[in-house]
Amino acid sequence: MGKASGPEKALSTEQKIKAAATEVFARKGFAATRTRDIAEAAGINLALLNYYFRSKQKLFDGIMLEKLQTFFGKIGPIFINPETTLENKIESFVSHYTDMLIKNPELPLFVLSEIRTHPQHFVQSTQISPLFNKSSFVEQLRDKNPEIHPLHFLMSLIGMTVFPFIAMPMLKSIASMDDDTYTMMMEERKNHIPQWMNALLETKIKT
Amino acid sequence: MGKASGPEKALSTEQKIKAAATEVFARKGFAATRTRDIAEAAGINLALLNYYFRSKQKLFDGIMLEKLQTFFGKIGPIFINPETTLENKIESFVSHYTDMLIKNPELPLFVLSEIRTHPQHFVQSTQISPLFNKSSFVEQLRDKNPEIHPLHFLMSLIGMTVFPFIAMPMLKSIASMDDDTYTMMMEERKNHIPQWMNALLETKIKT
DNA sequence: TTGTTTTTTAATCATTTGTTTAAAATGTTT
DNA sequence: AAACATTTTAAACAAATGATTAAAAAACAA
Numbered sequence: 001m002g003k004a005s006g007p008e009k010a011l012s013t014e015q016k017i018k019a020a021a022t023e024v025f026a027r028k029g030f031a032a033t034r035t036r037d038i039a040e041a042a043g044i045n046l047a048l049l050n051y052y053f054r055s056k057q058k059l060f061d062g063i064m065l066e067k068l069q070t071f072f073g074k075i076g077p078i079f080i081n082p083e084t085t086l087e088n089k090i091e092s093f094v095s096h097y098t099d100m101l102i103k104n105p106e107l108p109l110f111v112l113s114e115i116r117t118h119p120q121h122f123v124q125s126t127q128i129s130p131l132f133n134k135s136s137f138v139e140q141l142r143d144k145n146p147e148i149h150p151l152h153f154l155m156s157l158i159g160m161t162v163f164p165f166i167a168m169p170m171l172k173s174i175a176s177m178d179d180d181t182y183t184m185m186m187e188e189r190k191n192h193i194p195q196w197m198n199a200l201l202e203t204k205i206k207t
Numbered sequence: 208m209g210k211a212s213g214p215e216k217a218l219s220t221e222q223k224i225k226a227a228a229t230e231v232f233a234r235k236g237f238a239a240t241r242t243r244d245i246a247e248a249a250g251i252n253l254a255l256l257n258y259y260f261r262s263k264q265k266l267f268d269g270i271m272l273e274k275l276q277t278f279f280g281k282i283g284p285i286f287i288n289p290e291t292t293l294e295n296k297i298e299s300f301v302s303h304y305t306d307m308l309i310k311n312p313e314l315p316l317f318v319l320s321e322i323r324t325h326p327q328h329f330v331q332s333t334q335i336s337p338l339f340n341k342s343s344f345v346e347q348l349r350d351k352n353p354e355i356h357p358l359h360f361l362m363s364l365i366g367m368t369v370f371p372f373i374a375m376p377m378l379k380s381i382a383s384m385d386d387d388t389y390t391m392m393m394e395e396r397k398n399h400i401p402q403w404m405n406a407l408l409e410t411k412i413k414t
Numbered sequence: 415t416t417g418t419t420t421t422t423t424a425a426t427c428a429t430t431t432g433t434t435t436a437a438a439a440t441g442t443t444t
Numbered sequence: 445a446a447a448c449a450t451t452t453t454a455a456a457c458a459a460a461t462g463a464t465t466a467a468a469a470a471a472c473a474a
Contacts, residue, residue: 013452029239034430046432047434048451049433115376132381152392156403162366163373177358188356191412206402
């Protein structure tokens, strides 16, 4: 019943399971994924899943934690740093997130979908709330344009950056576009969005 | 085995089931929803679900079709109309969608999540693609600023409008915000987004 | 009322699905 | 090689779940 302590082959199957599970969970979500799907995708015997990870839920939790860190991990260090300008932060945010999302296009929909199922649990575990309030990002925003609520700006910035990946199947179909062309557009947005966000910041809002 | 033809009470239970199913499906997704959940939420006997709607899948398909029409239905008439200006279209889009999403906050995540599972089927059924290409919206966009690809603009517009609802649980937690305050911010965006999109349109993109 | 159709119920079925078990296979140590 | 530990496999289990059935209850028509 003991966990494997041998290094090569043991880790290899464990990693095969985790890699397959990551792919299937991301594509179908937790509930629609059967342990047999994962076993087949990994090319391993069904019982090995429970041998290495005690249950489907535990396997999922581990993967979800990694995904949450990938998704929320970049935002903190960028926004907290008082050494960089607001413009730097915006550019850095868009650039880093676009790169990461090109590599993991299904990440936002997966993370946000599963957050919906267990709202309090996942959002707490990221501890992003205090991080945001204390950030120099918010300070610099208020300094530049006190009229805009920081959350409005954040919604727009994240929305412009992340939404194209959430709606990719829809938007690709609308414009009859293949994967490469879509990726190219995302690269373009690394350049466009910071300039747009700047224009947005300079706008005097009329009622 | 026949379908009910009597009007009042028959429709009443049928509607109870559909209403309950709509709520539970939207909250948990198709796979995580059990027919027993729906029966309990509707306060009816389990077998009635199969009596009125032949299967869980058929019940879901009917509801999904309605949701897709709600989600995609407004965009067509607004964008096609050659009588209105570009500014009118943007204002109208933001206003109509914000109102609709305030009433159905869970709609985008639900629709986009299920599209992920059956990509080609749902996107085709909306027939939004030809609608977009022929629209006077695209024409007016190219006229105003030929440098911006219409899809870039559309991504930004939809992203700014819809994303705050997709990420609501996350964003509410970040800013420690209650439902009413959040709704108020969405109302504010009906005013802000058109002005921001205008600023975005006037921006000369530098490489 | 009586007969007929429609709706509702409780029980059951057949599959699916997460998990466990016991034994076989493989690897490691002495 | 022998003894022991780890990994893998095939089979089975138990619970959950979508669906069906047959009978009861209710609504309706004559």
